[in-house]
Amino acid sequence: MASEVDRPEWIPRAGIQLGKAGVQFDAVRVDGLRGRALAGRLARMTGGAAGPIVEEANGRRAVYFLVPVGSTSHRAWPESVTRLTAAANRISYIPVPALNGCTWPPTWRYRPTAGGHLVHARLLHAALHSSG
Template identity: 40%
Template sequence: MDQRSSPGQVPSWVPASGHALRHVGVHFDAVRVIGSAGDEVAYELMQFTDFRAGPIVRSGVGDRSTYFLLPPQSAAAYRWPIGARLIGRDLQCEAFVGIPALGGRTWPLDWRSRPTAEAPFVEAKLLHEVAVALLAG
């Protein structure tokens, strides 16, 4: 699987190097799943999409959260199960998510799945179905 993107395919919210905070609700909505449950949801989503799930960011510190990046204003249409937390402007608060560059040193953040021209965002409905199946049981 080749996860590299050409410069024309890189979304404007992905930094050129290192990592940067991006405003949730402007660039994307985000759903956070903490710990190993985030890895499980990401794995199932990637399996289902033939490893073309769209942008999924993993943090390597603290609670080791996994962030699923959805199209702006799309996540509030779903009732997320316990264990999956919506982060977005629909909650009427300012929120930011760390976004790593596509290459180089980005620790403590890394891509579990990168954005591509074909999958610039994680599909909200599919993520919701996978999250409910794995977290609501």
């Protein structure tokens, strides 16, 4: 788990900021209970080291899986999945909460690790298509 000392520079010290897709990471958004179940499945598949996952407590209850830049292309994703990436004439932003303090409605479901690894897109894709 990342501490304030080894906090990646893209994570705010307090509150929430919007991270621009295509700079430090891209994201895959899965809404509602399906997103929460997917996060849990991915954590089980990785022994608890799923990578950084942000979830929102309001609205569509979105779950954001932070993945390496460009790693979601060349895969068929279900229509219920939203890829947040950068491309020509396209800008996407992902909510990034601070590690500590009040950040509601987005919070860390799984916090970034000291090693800075992101969610593995191929593994996320496999978890999305597995039955449990």
